[in-house]
Amino acid sequence: xxxxxxxxxxxxxxxxxxxxxxxxxxxxxxxxxxxxxxxxxxxxxxxxxxxxxxxxxxxxxxxxxxxxxxxxxxxxxxxxxxxxxxxxxxxxxxxxxxxxxxxxxxxxxxxxxxxxxxxxxxxxxxxxxxxxxxxxxxxxxxxxxxxxxxxxxxxxxxxxxxxxxxxxxxxxxxxxxxxxxxxxxxxxxxxxxxxxxxxxxxxxxxxxxxxxxxxxxxxxxxxxxxxxxxxxxxxxxxxxxxxxxxxxxxxxxxxxxxxxxxxxxxxxxxxxxxxxxxxxxxxxxxxxxxxxxxxxxxxxxxxxxxxxxxxxxxxxxxxxxxxxxxxxxxxxxxxxxxxxxxxxxxxxxxxxxxxxxxxxxxxxxxxxxxxxxxxxxxxxxxxxxxxxxxxxxxxxxxxxxxxxxxxxxxxxxxxxxxxxxxxxxxxxxxxxxxxxxxxxxxxxxxxxxxxxxxxxxxxxxxxxxxxxxxxxxxxxxxxxxxxxxxxxxx
Ligand code: ADP
Ligand code: GLC
Numbered sequence: 001x002x003x004x005x006x007x008x009x010x011x012x013x014x015x016x017x018x019x020x021x022x023x024x025x026x027x028x029x030x031x032x033x034x035x036x037x038x039x040x041x042x043x044x045x046x047x048x049x050x051x052x053x054x055x056x057x058x059x060x061x062x063x064x065x066x067x068x069x070x071x072x073x074x075x076x077x078x079x080x081x082x083x084x085x086x087x088x089x090x091x092x093x094x095x096x097x098x099x100x101x102x103x104x105x106x107x108x109x110x111x112x113x114x115x116x117x118x119x120x121x122x123x124x125x126x127x128x129x130x131x132x133x134x135x136x137x138x139x140x141x142x143x144x145x146x147x148x149x150x151x152x153x154x155x156x157x158x159x160x161x162x163x164x165x166x167x168x169x170x171x172x173x174x175x176x177x178x179x180x181x182x183x184x185x186x187x188x189x190x191x192x193x194x195x196x197x198x199x200x201x202x203x204x205x206x207x208x209x210x211x212x213x214x215x216x217x218x219x220x221x222x223x224x225x226x227x228x229x230x231x232x233x234x235x236x237x238x239x240x241x242x243x244x245x246x247x248x249x250x251x252x253x254x255x256x257x258x259x260x261x262x263x264x265x266x267x268x269x270x271x272x273x274x275x276x277x278x279x280x281x282x283x284x285x286x287x288x289x290x291x292x293x294x295x296x297x298x299x300x301x302x303x304x305x306x307x308x309x310x311x312x313x314x315x316x317x318x319x320x321x322x323x324x325x326x327x328x329x330x331x332x333x334x335x336x337x338x339x340x341x342x343x344x345x346x347x348x349x350x351x352x353x354x355x356x357x358x359x360x361x362x363x364x365x366x367x368x369x370x371x372x373x374x375x376x377x378x379x380x381x382x383x384x385x386x387x388x389x390x391x392x393x394x395x396x397x398x399x400x401x402x403x404x405x406x407x408x409x410x411x412x413x414x415x416x417x418x419x420x421x422x423x424x425x426x427x428x429x430x431x432x433x434x435x436x437x438x439x440x441x442x443x444x445x446x447x448x449x450x451x452x453x454x455x456x457x458x459x460x461x462x463x464x465x466x467x468x469x470x471x472x473x474x475x476x477x478x479x480x481x482x483x484x485x486x487x488x489x490x
Contacts, residue, residue, distance in 0.1 A: 004473055006033070007084075007134035007159075008042040009121040011114065011143035012098055014252075015079055016050050018360075019097060020303060021249065021384045022141060022166045025216070028252040030081060032466030038473065039082075041132070043121050045113065046074065046087035048095050053078045054085060060129050067091065067116040067183075073129070084132070086120045111174040114202065115182040118146035125151060125159045136473045138162045142172030145206030146182070149194060152209035153185050160476035162469075163210035165203070167381050168224050168231045169307060172202030196232070207236055211480045212472055213244040216382035217403030221246030229379065247469060248406060249382040250462030256367070256388045263364035268393070270456045273449065276368065276393055283369030286362070287328040287353025296325045296442040298435075299370025299394060301363045301385050304333030304341075309376035309399060314340050315428040316435060321351060323439040328370060330355045330362055367392040371448075372438050376423075376431050380404045390419060390455035395448070397434050400424030407460070411441060411451060419455040 012018055014027030030040035044050055051057075057076035064070055069090030076083055086092070091113045094101075101107050121144065125137045137159050139147045148161035174182070179189055179200055189195045194205035207213055215221045221244055223229035225237045237244060258276075259269045265282035268275040277293060284291050298320065302308045310331070313320075320327055329341055329352075338356050345354040355362060363385075367373065373389035375398045382403030386396040390407070398404035400422045411418040421441075423434035441447050 004038045005134045006040045006136045008040050008138045009144035010140045016053050032462035036467050036470035038470050041082045043084045045092045046085045047092050067112050111178050114143040121147040122150035134159050136160045140164050141166050142203040145202040148210040149205035161210045162212050163206040165215040173199045211476045216249050217406045218246035219405045220381045220402040250465045251387045253461045258392050263361040264368040279369035289326045289353050290350040297371045298327045299366040299373045300329040302331045304331045304337040309378045312376045312428045312431050316432050319432045319435050328353045370394045372397050378426050387460040390458045393452040395451045396420035399426045
């Protein structure tokens with residue numbers, strides 16, 4: 001088989017550095033691609049947590065002056081991932097969130113930090129280290145979006161390029177004056193290049209110049225071509241419609257496996273669903289909820305941002321209480337939402353439980369112990385928590401948007417094949433309707449178990465989805481006239 005070599009470029013990667021689903025995807029896709037004849041190396045920034053995980057990394061390249069300081073490219077493997085690490089201490093030797101400083105604001109030099117990441121990707125792609133030259137450069141989100149741009153402005157052969165949009169809301173917009181420091185040529189600053197209303201837009205550049213654009217669900221691929229969902233880039237995405245496709249995310253079914261999960265109270269599976277009850281007991285205890293097996297327990301695991309629509313759930317407190325439901329919410333983000341949920345939990349002990357923070361292990365217990373997982377997002381490119389919920393028998397209650405629309409089958413529409421409840425348009429009233437429908441079904445045990453069982457047999461793995469990426473890579477090489485570097489698998 002012809003082995004295809006991909007350089008994936010990502011600003012976070014599970015299990016080393018994660019703020020959201022991008023890390024999960026960057027961490028899980030390489031193993032699934034390996035089964036499709038694709039060998040992936042992932043270029044990531046040398047944050048402290050990444051360097052710590054690679055104590056024996058090799059130095060592949062040493063640069064005296066790279067975006068204002070010295071830099072090295074390191075290579076190593078960790079947790080089955082083949083990593084290339086841009087170790088540039090002046091840019092990345094900062095603990096904590098990869099994008100935000102201690103004041104909670106973007107690092108002021110983010111333009112440089114992620115231009116450097118993309119420039120290094122382009123340099124690798126163009127032969128800075130001969131054995132590392134890939135067939136395809138796969139850039140994830142704005143932080144990597146300049147890689148296809150740098151490659152576009154290089155004359156001569158180059159690998160194929162893919163730009164994946166995980167979230168169009170984050171575009172990497174920086175002042176025009178930075179163009180030179182970023183390393184972009186003056187002629188890139190025009191409406192057909194990186195210019196966006198007088199600023200430099202990294203994501204626009206990537207969308208403009210990548211050979212193919214993907215996003216993480218078919219419905220989101222449609223939504224972002226509209227004026228409303230396009231977040232200012234709808235026109236460009238419509239122009240590039242022939243190059244754009246939606247490929248659903250999967251989840252790592254080894255990490256998310258209720259039969260072996262080390263972070264839950266009792267293992268269970270399709271054939272042993274009754275053992276799930278012990279997880280509900282543990283979850284109720286962890287969140288200070290009344291130990292009631294018959295109260296429908298809603299779970300939430302989320303960033304608390306406008307996107308996620310959790311203000312709509314808060315507005316439904318009366319519905320939750322009126323239906324005799326409980327809520328266990330784990331999340332962090334917007335101050336107002338955090339405060340609102342904490343105050344509500346204080347006012348309704350035993351009914352509403354809230355943990356503010358980021359806790360990977362607790363997320364597993366919520367999936368295993370809640371009866372239903374609520375994802376009321378205003379927009380959702382794919383969403384991963386509803387996929388984990390399906391696998392764990394937590395019935396998803398989701399907004400009818402993006403990947404949520406594509407991965408959950410509504411109880412009223414599909415009868416026997418249903419897996420959850422969907423509502424739309426995304427309003428508090430419509431969410432209330434879905435919560436009530438869920439509550440009624442919860443008390444009809446056979447109907448509820450049917451939803452759970454269909455969810456648990458839904459394929460949420462990467463297997464079939466990774467093969468779509470492999471096809472896309474091969475299609476680029478076949479159709480874009482790109483000089484490739486062929487490698488034969490041993
Ligand atoms: P997004 O990337 O937009 O935040 P996704 O649903 O794609 O949304 O991915 C979110 C990922 O982050 C999931 O793996 C989810 O379990 C995890 N997650 C989100 N918030 C928390 C939290 N507070 N604690 C633990 N895990 C979280
Ligand atoms: C983004 C999106 C989310 C998606 C994730 C991984 O963070 O908000 O919907 O699942 O990326 O692609």
